[in-house]
Each structure stands twice: as C-alpha cells, then as structure tokens.
Amino acid sequence: MAAGPPLSLPSAGPDPVPWDTALAAVLGYARGRRALWFRSPGHPEGRWVRVPAFGYERFDCRPPVAGPLGDDDVLVAEGLHGRLDPAGWAAVRSALDEVGSLADAVAVRADGRTFWELPTGELSVLEEPGTVGAGLRAVGRHGPGQHRAHLLAALHHRRPDLVPLSGSATRRQLLPHVEEGDSGVEAVVHRELLVNAEAFGALEAAASGALTATGGVRLTRLRLHDVLVWLSGSLRLAHAVALGRQTPEWAARRA
Incomplete structure (x- = not known):
C-alpha cells in the first residue's frame, strides 16, 4: 500500500x-457506521439500524450549491453541525447575505490558487489590507455568535479548496498556535499544510482515490486537516481509526 x-x-x-493512522482515520470518518435503535410506523417494535458515525455523507457528499448564497447553503451546514432553531436559522441566513461579496473578494484575491498554494504573506497582518487572511477575518466577524461554525461550513462547502472550516472545537485547538503577525487561526492551518505538503499530498490522493472508487467524493487537503484536528481534539481519533480499518476501502488498499 502506498504511504x-x-x-x-x-x-x-x-x-x-x-x-497510515491518518488514512485510517479519514476512511473511518467517511465510511464508519454506528448502531442506532430506531422506531418507525412500519416497525413500532423498534430495530437496530446502522447510520453514518460522522458527517461525511451528510455534508461532504452533498452536491455543490450554485447561484447566490441562500437557504440550500444553510441546509448543507446543518448536515455537519446539526439542526438550527428558527432564530439560529434566521441568523445564519442573514449572515450569508452579508458575507457574499466578502467571500467573492477572497476568491478574486486567491486568483485560482488553492489555500495551500497561497504565499505566506496572504495570511500575515504585515501585508494587509486586501489579503486573503484579511478577507477571511472579515467574513468571520459576521459569524452569528454560537452559529459561526454553520456560516463557515456553508462557505467551505462552496469553496472546499480555499475557505478553511473551523468549528468551535478546532478553533480552540488552533488558537494557542497563532504566532505574532498571523492574520488569524487560518494562518496556523496554512502553516501546517505547508510543513506537511508531501504527507497531505499523498493522503489527499490515497483517500480521494479510495472514496471516489466506491461512490464517494474527494476531500481536499484543507478538509483533511480539519478532520484530523477535529478527531484529535474531540477524542474521536482512535474510534475513527478503528472504524477505518474495518472498511472495504482499507481492505482494498491493503490488498
């Protein structure tokens, strides 16, 4: 198996x-299942079903949304971070209206480059204003309080190779590693992607190859970084690795 x-x-x-631990964790995140006791009108006595353990099918596999940011983007974000109450839905929906032009400006500044292809100056306050980092920080300021993660999830799904996805758990892990001159936690993500360029390139190719071969979608290295940091910080890494080593994709690669 390539490594x-x-x-x-x-x-x-x-x-x-x-x-190989990282690959198993990603496969576990994408394909792992958990048991759920389920009752329905057709089976009122209840039965065990196996449902996705993580958010890959509910979020990453959702088809890309086209057109202006809107209701469908909120639905996509709920697939990762959970259902919103009416007030939360309205707050996220309103924030999407506010950040549309800001997100477009970030894409224009990136000029076709992926997040990990950007020069380090794009994530430094020393080269502001107008940088990608400054634009992402401006987007983040519109995050509606406790639902900021939903806003970023919606924007990441639109541009999975450019907009970092950081929920509350991953943000807490990134903040202690912010250095002087960084434009925000996004600079930490950028730095770790650059330092591990060879490893993430191999992981992106292996994971995406395995997942697309079985009907899934590719994961960019930006998303892979988020998955690994979130699994580690939420104490789910070992569980995801165990699930990943039970998947057909893992068996196929070992063979």
Missing part, C-alpha cells in the same frame, strides 16, 4: 500522526 511521511500537526497534538 507517505508522518504528519506533524501541533494543533492536533505533540506527537506526529503516522500516515
């Missing part, structure tokens, strides 16, 4: 993540 070097991710923990 890559270990990933040095200070935001995920002090020890490097072995490459």
Whole structure:
C-alpha cells in the first residue's frame, strides 16, 4: 500500500500522526457506521439500524450549491453541525447575505490558487489590507455568535479548496498556535499544510482515490486537516481509526 511521511500537526497534538493512522482515520470518518435503535410506523417494535458515525455523507457528499448564497447553503451546514432553531436559522441566513461579496473578494484575491498554494504573506497582518487572511477575518466577524461554525461550513462547502472550516472545537485547538503577525487561526492551518505538503499530498490522493472508487467524493487537503484536528481534539481519533480499518476501502488498499 502506498504511504507517505508522518504528519506533524501541533494543533492536533505533540506527537506526529503516522500516515497510515491518518488514512485510517479519514476512511473511518467517511465510511464508519454506528448502531442506532430506531422506531418507525412500519416497525413500532423498534430495530437496530446502522447510520453514518460522522458527517461525511451528510455534508461532504452533498452536491455543490450554485447561484447566490441562500437557504440550500444553510441546509448543507446543518448536515455537519446539526439542526438550527428558527432564530439560529434566521441568523445564519442573514449572515450569508452579508458575507457574499466578502467571500467573492477572497476568491478574486486567491486568483485560482488553492489555500495551500497561497504565499505566506496572504495570511500575515504585515501585508494587509486586501489579503486573503484579511478577507477571511472579515467574513468571520459576521459569524452569528454560537452559529459561526454553520456560516463557515456553508462557505467551505462552496469553496472546499480555499475557505478553511473551523468549528468551535478546532478553533480552540488552533488558537494557542497563532504566532505574532498571523492574520488569524487560518494562518496556523496554512502553516501546517505547508510543513506537511508531501504527507497531505499523498493522503489527499490515497483517500480521494479510495472514496471516489466506491461512490464517494474527494476531500481536499484543507478538509483533511480539519478532520484530523477535529478527531484529535474531540477524542474521536482512535474510534475513527478503528472504524477505518474495518472498511472495504482499507481492505482494498491493503490488498
């Protein structure tokens, strides 16, 4: 099985993540299942069903949304972060109206480059204003309080290779690693992607190849970074690795 070097991710923990561990974790995140006791009108007595353990099918596999930011983008974000109450829905929907032009400006500034292809100056306050980092920080300021993660999830789904996805858990892990001159936590993500360029390139190719071969969608290295940091910080990494090593995709690659 093709492999890559270990990933040095200070935001995920002090020890490097072995490459095969990272691949198993990603496969577990995408394909892992958990048991759920389910009652329905057709089966009032109840029965066990197996449902996705994580958000890959509910979020990453949702078809791309076209046109102006709107209701469908909120639905996509709910697939990852959970249902919103009416007030939360209205807040996120309103924020999407406010950040549309800001997100477009970030894409224009990137000029076709992915997040990990950007020069470091784009994530530094020393080269502001007008940088990608400044634009992302402006987007974040419109995040509606506790529902900021929903806003970023919607924007990431639109541009999965440019807009970092950071929920409350991953943000807490990234913040201690912000350095002087960084435009925000996005600079930490950018730095870790650059340091681990070879490893993430191999992981992106292997994971996407395995998942698309079985009807899934590819995950950019920006999304892979978020998955690994979130699994580590939420104490789900070992569970995801165990699930991943039980998947047909893992067996196929081992063979």
